[in-house]
Amino acid sequence: xxxxxxxxxxxxxxxxxxxxxxxxxxxxxxxxxxxxxxxxxxxxxxxxxxxxxxxxxxxxxxxxxxxxxxxxxxxxxxxxxxxxxxxxxxxxxxxxxxxxxxxxxxxxxxxxxxxxxxxxxxxxxxxxxxxxxxxxxxxxxxxxxxxxxxxxxxxxxxxxxxxxxxxxxxxxxxxxxxxxxxxxxxxxxxxxxxxxxxxxxxxxxxxxxxxxxxxxxx
Amino acid sequence: xxxxxxxxxxxxxxxxxxxxxxxxxxxxxxxxxxxxxxxxxxxxxxxxxxxxxxxxxxxxxxxxxxxxxxxxxxxxxxxxxxxxxxxxxxxxxxxxxxxxxxxxxxxxxxxxxxxxxxxxxxxxxxxxxxxxxxxxxxxxxxxxxxxxxxxxxxxxxxxxxxxxxxxxxxxxxxxxxxxxxxxxxxxxxxxxxxxxxxxxxxxxxxxxxxxxxxxxxxxxxxxxxxxxxxxxxxxxxxxxxxxxxxxxx
Numbered sequence: 001x002x003x004x005x006x007x008x009x010x011x012x013x014x015x016x017x018x019x020x021x022x023x024x025x026x027x028x029x030x031x032x033x034x035x036x037x038x039x040x041x042x043x044x045x046x047x048x049x050x051x052x053x054x055x056x057x058x059x060x061x062x063x064x065x066x067x068x069x070x071x072x073x074x075x076x077x078x079x080x081x082x083x084x085x086x087x088x089x090x091x092x093x094x095x096x097x098x099x100x101x102x103x104x105x106x107x108x109x110x111x112x113x114x115x116x117x118x119x120x121x122x123x124x125x126x127x128x129x130x131x132x133x134x135x136x137x138x139x140x141x142x143x144x145x146x147x148x149x150x151x152x153x154x155x156x157x158x159x160x161x162x163x164x165x166x167x168x169x170x171x172x173x174x175x176x177x178x179x180x181x182x183x184x185x186x187x188x189x190x191x192x193x194x195x196x197x198x199x200x201x202x203x204x205x206x207x208x209x210x211x212x213x214x215x216x217x218x
Numbered sequence: 219x220x221x222x223x224x225x226x227x228x229x230x231x232x233x234x235x236x237x238x239x240x241x242x243x244x245x246x247x248x249x250x251x252x253x254x255x256x257x258x259x260x261x262x263x264x265x266x267x268x269x270x271x272x273x274x275x276x277x278x279x280x281x282x283x284x285x286x287x288x289x290x291x292x293x294x295x296x297x298x299x300x301x302x303x304x305x306x307x308x309x310x311x312x313x314x315x316x317x318x319x320x321x322x323x324x325x326x327x328x329x330x331x332x333x334x335x336x337x338x339x340x341x342x343x344x345x346x347x348x349x350x351x352x353x354x355x356x357x358x359x360x361x362x363x364x365x366x367x368x369x370x371x372x373x374x375x376x377x378x379x380x381x382x383x384x385x386x387x388x389x390x391x392x393x394x395x396x397x398x399x400x401x402x403x404x405x406x407x408x409x410x411x412x413x414x415x416x417x418x419x420x421x422x423x424x425x426x427x428x429x430x431x432x433x434x435x436x437x438x439x440x441x442x443x444x445x446x447x448x449x450x451x452x453x454x455x456x457x458x459x460x461x462x463x464x465x466x467x
Contacts, residue, residue, distance in 0.1 A: 067367045083371045089364045093386040093464040102382045103372040128464045144372075154371075 018043050018152055018184030021064055023073035025209065026056070033059055034071070035209035039186075043151070046178060046185040048195035049212070051205035057188040058086070060205065061156050064186060081152040082145035082183075086160060088137040090129040096140050097125040104148045112147065119143040119173060135166045139173065146177045153178070155187035159194060171197065251433045260437050268422075272438065273445060275417040279335075279407045283342035284399055290343070291350025292392065296384075298351065299358020315348040320406050324413060333414040342406045349402065350395045357391030389461040397454060404446055 019041040026034035033056045041047050051057050062068040064075055065083050090099050100112040107115075116122050119139040121132075129137055138158065145153060158174065159167040175198060178185055189195050195202045203212045234253050241252040263269035298305040298312075324341040331337035361384065369379045385392075411420025419442045426434040 062367070065367075065371050067370050081371065083367075085364065085367065087364060089368045091365070091368075091382055091386070093461075094382060102374070102378060103368075105378070130464065 018045075019064065019075070019077045019186065021060075021073075021075050023060070023063060023071055023075070025073070026059060026063065026068075026071040032209040034063075035207070035211045037073075037210075037212050039203075039212060041152075041184045041186055043184055044182040045201070046187070046199045047201045047203060048199035049186070049188045049203050049205050050190065050192060050195050051210070053190070055205050055207075056210040057205050058156055060210075061154050061186065061188055065154050078151035080148060080150045081154065082148055082150035084138075084141050084145045084153070084155040084158040084187075086156045086158075088129070088134075088141040090137060090140060090144075092129050095126050095128060096121055096132070099129065099140060100144055100147050103144050107147055115143045115147045116140075118146075118177075135162060135170070138162065138170060142170070142174060142177065146181055149181050150183050153181075153183040153185045153187075155185065157189055158187065160190070167194075174198065248430070248432060251436065256433060256437050256440065259433055260441070263434075263437060269438070269441060272417060272419055272422050273441060275415075276404070276407055276411065276419040276442060277445060279339055279342065279410070279418065280400070280404045282339045283346065283403050283407065284396075286339070286343040287346035287350055287403065288392075288396060288399060291347040291395070292354045292388075294347065295351035295354025295356075296358045296388075299355040299361075305355070312348050312351060315344070316352065320345045320409065324406075324410050328414045335415075338407075338410045338415055341410055342403055345406050346399055346403055350399060353391050353395040353398075354388065357388040360391075361387050386461065393454070393458050393461070397450070400446060400449060400454070404442065408442075 019039070021037060021039040023034055023037040025032055025036070037060065039047070049057050049060065059068065061083075063071050063073075064077065065081065066075070091102065094102060096116060097109070097112055100115060101107060101109065104112070113122065113125060116125055119142055121136060121139055121143065124132060124136065124140075129140065132140065142158070145155075155174075159170050162170060171194060178198065185198075187195075187198065192202070203214065205212055237250075238252050241247070241250045244250045247255055260269070294308070298308055320341075323344050327337040327341035327344070331340065365383050365387070369383050374383065407418070408420035408423065411418035412424045415421050419438045422438045423435050426432075426438070
């Protein structure tokens with residue numbers, strides 16, 4: 001009976017794992033950027049990766065997101081994933097509402113409008129991204145990511161180049177949305193306070209080639 | 219004096235004034251008739267249906283060659299712009315065809331295929347494809363990799379990716395290729411008609427060239443210029459304004 005319970009617990013733990021990253025190496029030309037990286041993130045868990053500039057944090061995210069496929073290793077994650085990029089990466093020739101509907105064709109106009117309202121952009125549904133401030137564009141990018149209630153959320157320095165006040169409000173909004181949707185979240189930041197506020201686990205990517213280690217305060 | 223409508227009107231008026239002055243200087247309507255001397259033959263040709271018949275024959279060839287050249291040239295340019303390997307293979311071909319005189323392709327098509335409609339349209343299309351491909355190759359090279367990443371992460375379908383991500387980025391390049399395409403294609407169509415067709419503005423110009431009738435050469439040439447200006451103002455410019463709407467918002 002004890003063995004059965006242990007097996008059930010192990011199966012349950014396995015099902016909870018949303019992302020399993022097992023990178024052996026990643027090269028740019030002849031330069032090895034990433035070394036061996038093993039990372040598991042469970043449902044509802046938020047993992048922050050910090051580290052010096054140029055160490056390979058964004059490269060790691062691009063590998064996990066499936067954008068960069070030229071690496072040695074394996075990544076498994078759920079189908080439903082969304083990403084908040086370092087730049088908002090919106091379609092400048094489509095309205096705010098269309099930016100959500102194009103990314104999520106099954107969303108429906110009403111749900112998309114609700115999502116815009118959720119991030120304070122209800123009045124801007126017909127505006128083109130170029131008519132929005134940087135803060136509004138980043139909120140639209142957040143709305144696009146959360147609109148599909150993703151199982152896996154990836155964020156690449158989502159608050160960079162915002163003034164402290166705006167970054168603080170964005171952080172509040174992101175924290176609320178993560179709490180509501182509870183995706184497995186992997187995000188990269190330069191800011192330890194940001195990382196510690198949002199994440200359950202903070203990891204440091206460092207070295208040449210870069211490898212993951214515990215955050216320095218752990 | 220900065221009115222967007224007044225300035226083009228004054229500019230065109232200046233052109234006709236200069237033409238009238240040159241006609242007065244030559245003092246020989248058989249060499250250079252004044253603009254108003256074209257009105258009577260123009261009305262006569264319109265009334266007989268000859269003008270409409272030849273204009274529509276030329277326009278039909280222009281449309282066919284334009285659609286084929288834009289479609290094939292754009293596809294080729296996009297593939298070459300996205301794949302450096304394909305580009306390395308096809309770039310020498312592009313250079314050869316870019317430098318091949320239009321007349322050579324026209325004559326070869328007529329020799330190989332015969333004096334047929336297919337040969338005429340093929341000759342014009344082959345002349346224009348390299349220009350379209352070159353322009354669209356630059357467009358494909360300038361595609362934003364960040365938007366590619368967005369399309370990949372959010373798993374956009376091929377059609378959605380083309381419609382919402384790729385084509386809007388290529389729109390300025392497509393517009394440039396279309397504008398220069400229309401201008402070049404109709405001129406080549408005239409040469410094709412001049413050499414080997416029995417209808418069209420080029421054929422009529424050939425006929426009146428042999429009769430040394432400058433007035434009729436000008437009637438047919440200017441009529442088709444008006445048609446092409448109408449295409450520019452009615453189709454191309456409104457389309458361009460529409461796809462650039464977001465830039466001016």
